[in-house]
Amino acid sequence: MKKIATLMCGCLCFSAQADNEHPLISAYPEAKLRKQLTYDYEHFQFPNTLVNENNDYETLAVTGDLYQYFYIIEGVSTLKVYENYASALKKLGFTITFSCLRDACGNDRTTKALGEHLSPEGAVYNYYHNPYYLLAEKDAPKGKVIGAWYIGGYEDETAVQQVIVETEPLEDNLITVDPSYLSGKPQATSPTETADAKELSKDHQLFARYPGASLRNHEIIDYETMMLPAAPGSADQTPLSLSGDLARHFYVVKDTSTLKIYENYKQALDSAGFKVLSRCELDACGKDREAQQLGNKISVEDNVYNYYRKPYYLLAKKVIDDREVYVALFIGAYESEAAVQQVIVETETLATDLIKVDADSLKQQIDATGKALIYGIYFDTGKASVKPESNDTLVAIATLLNRNPALLLYVVGHTDDTGTRENNLTLSQQRAAAVVDSLVKQHGIAAARLLAQGVGPFAPAASNDNETGRQKNRRVELVKRLQ
Structure with missing residues (x-):
């Protein structure tokens, strides 16, 4: 905030500004x-x-x-x-x-x-x-x-x-949208060891947090279902049921109004070509309880706590390449702090034709090409723990190995080309190892028959220029090995 520093004299005067005084006029002595x-x-x-x-x-x-x-x-x-x-x-x-x-x-x-x-x-x-x-x-x-x-x-x-x-005039250019995200070609960022950079890397690529905001909590989930509510007063009150990559963030901003934060997000979305589907401002968001419940529905903690006063809510959409991106924002205040509940959902048609595998089809691929491509093993974004919905695919791989006791495999992890090379290599190795670990511990496969290897983005199956290609590149391959 830009302060005015003006000297005054008399019983009320300005010398060194105290934290509990406005720089224009001091507090009364001993106040x-x-x-x-x-x-x-x-x-x-x-x-x-x-x-x-x-x-x-x-x-x-x-x-x-x-x-x-x-x-x-x-x-x-x-x-x-x-x-x-x-x-x-x-x-x-x-x-x-x-x-x-x-x-x-x-x-x-x-x-x-x-x-x-x-x-x-x-x-x-x-x-x-x-x-x-x-x-x-x-x-x-x-x-x-x-x-x-x-x-x-x-x-x-x-x-x-x-x-x-x-x-003074409103500053409405404080949030900028990443043009590479809007083009459908996210750019990798250079790795850095600074604490600030590590913290800011938790933001969604679409836009960085409001200047000075602190991140209270967040989650990023690869392919999840999310219900986004309509604003009170909207003609259609049916919530949007969306499935796709989900990112939720809970930010806190000190000494800034919900109005200024809202106007900056609104300006950023408008300049990026997003279409507002539903919104409410202040009293139009309902009484305290109704506004709080609205915020709770999108909060990563399922609760905005006291941050529901002076509320603003906005739901917007943009089509980028072969996917739809939805943004929901609830901005509320408590005393001189504001909180932003931010949800971004990237929807796309899950390529179910890529993930239907059975032991016979895997054997046919290995006999024909020496390898089999696997798309039915799921991980959260940036993580290496195998998700439960991967079980059918793991059962098919275990069945293949049990039917063919002499078969030895390399389990090779692949990523798309978003993110840094070093992170992708590490992540692909960790994911390959996680698949091996699941097959050994949960399905009784001898550990000596499987070797994990991660190759990151170095062997793409398709172009990384669009989401469809990137989806094909995020895979596990079973490669036949001789010894």
Whole structure:
């Protein structure tokens, strides 16, 4: 967040900025910070009139970097605190656009409601006696700076509710889409040993995380089913039932509004040619419980916890080569933190014709070519544990070996050409070894009859330029060996 540093003097003054102060104006001397919230680019509505008996009032709506503070000061009257703020604002060149003093602010109930609108806790509690309210603005290089102060007392304490908004244009280019992903030709990245690079490598290739976001949890599953909900209010409420490569991420972003994060994701998807299928913003996403349930449906932890306030939801789709890519985003906040629940599903028709194998067909391939291609052994993306749905194929291989006791095999692992060469070689070796281990331990095949070898992307069965070819390259081969 870009800060304004402005000197001021008097009882309120700016020297070295404290973490609990806005750089424009310091806290009152000896003030204790009870609560502080900051948001990079957020909407706020400043009360611009008194609150009436129906709890109605006019507001000044602004958008920008938002700062909210709740201070407690002991042994000082609300009058003295008000006079110091008013003097400081005058010296800074602010124009006071609305104010009220003491009884002119209304009765206890209405003046309390005025202060609660500014409070970062949504309440002023007993600090509404002898109230003062100031709304002021000042021109700045990028827009206006608008501030409001509600000052109320209780016994020998005074509380200050302070809100400052620095208006400025929205930065909506913070998330960029990888063009190689959109072209259907993902590019390998160079390996690096830095901790930051290892952490960022957990992001999906489509787009990197929002700047400054921390990854709380994620999962990547090769070919899984996922239900993506429609936004509340959509004409068609039928969830999308999708099958394909699934990636889910749970990010947390500090001091940034859900609005700014949402606008950046929306801009990135729009520029990449995605079509929005369903979306909702703020109250349109439902009341708290409904918004929370919406987020829970796509969260990798099945729960957004407290991150359901100020919600935004978006479901979008793009066709890339022979596959459809779906993106679902739920963005919600808790105090000054925002969380992003991100789901990406790449759907494709599973090539079932590649995975129907039996002992006889394997024997025919080996007799004819010296090898047999196997596509029915499954692994999660980047992992080497054989998935349970591989069992039928493993049974066919075990049957082949049991029927032909003199047969010796190399079990050769292959990958496509995405990712680094070193990682692909390691992964293919680990997967070949995992297949051998399963055949030995679960199907009773003698270990001496099988040798595992990984060759990574070096012997492709098809082009790596499209997903269909890459799918054919991700395979295991059984190669006959003589000894």
